[in-house]
Amino acid sequence: MQRRQATLKEKLSEHYRKRDFKAKKQTASTAGVVFFLCMLVTLVLEGLVVLLPRYYTSDDGSMASGYRLSQLLAVWLFLATAANWYNTYYDVANRVTKEMKAAHYPSSSETPPGWKNCPLCMLDAPPRSHHCSLCNYCILKRDHHCFVTGSCVGYHNQRTFVVFCIYTLISTTWAAFLQISYLNQDLPISTYWASFYFPLAGLWQYLAGAVPFLNFFILVHLCCTLVSFGLVVFFLFWQLVIIARGQTSFEAWKQISIYRRRAVLNNFQDVFGQLTNFLLCLVVPLRLPMPADGIKWVIEPKEEKGH
Incomplete structure (x- = not known):
């Protein structure tokens, strides 16, 4: 007896019946990366094309002093944030x-003291290392999985993560100032247009045709x-708190807290290295060598009371 061929409708129905619709952890990481990259690109384009020209345009239509410098600063913040x-x-x-x-243990077949065997990676991991279920690796001195970068923050990139946060903080502060200044020129906050700054009210006013699309987009x-x-x-x-x-x-x-150094400065040096290296990383997005290898850690003895 010849077997009947399934129709396209039956194949699609079977495909979606077997499909797993449960949200996966990696989806959140991908969404975070896409959100950040979209924000980074759209902010610099919006700033260069719309916000800065409007902010620096004088009453006579000429550009006020500082416009070119602000353009260069916007490009620099974009490049530095992207690089970090x-x-x-x-x-x-x-x-x-x-x-x-x-x-470190060339002749040892056993798990070294203080190390742990990872059954997922099938290898021995140093102290302070942890396995990331998203990256599928054990990470040196793992702090957390960053959904914005789609990677784990650990020993070798915690310094660049902090610098990345600093640049993002500067960029978002400046962008928010320019966006509010732009909207306030057309829709002053001190007037009845104040309701526009609430997203749902702004959406209603845009759909009603009271405000243009560009203002609603901003x-x-x-x-x-x-x-x-x-x-x-x-x-x-x-x-900054946990590093200190x-x-x-x-x-x-x-x-x-067994790895805490007695001097706060030493705790910062374990992450940032020498002060000159950190200052250089602030100015130029370089990946400079770390002060150690992130594998061997010294456990500080507890201080006795009264000493």
């Missing part, structure tokens, strides 16, 4: 490899900029 984003994204140096154990962009500003303030503040305490986010959550 890439330096954080490129986290290959953070991945634990079998060569790391061979370099309002939506302003909301995204303010959300980005709030997130980067939180992450930058949190990073000599901890990772996991160690702070578990109240582990």
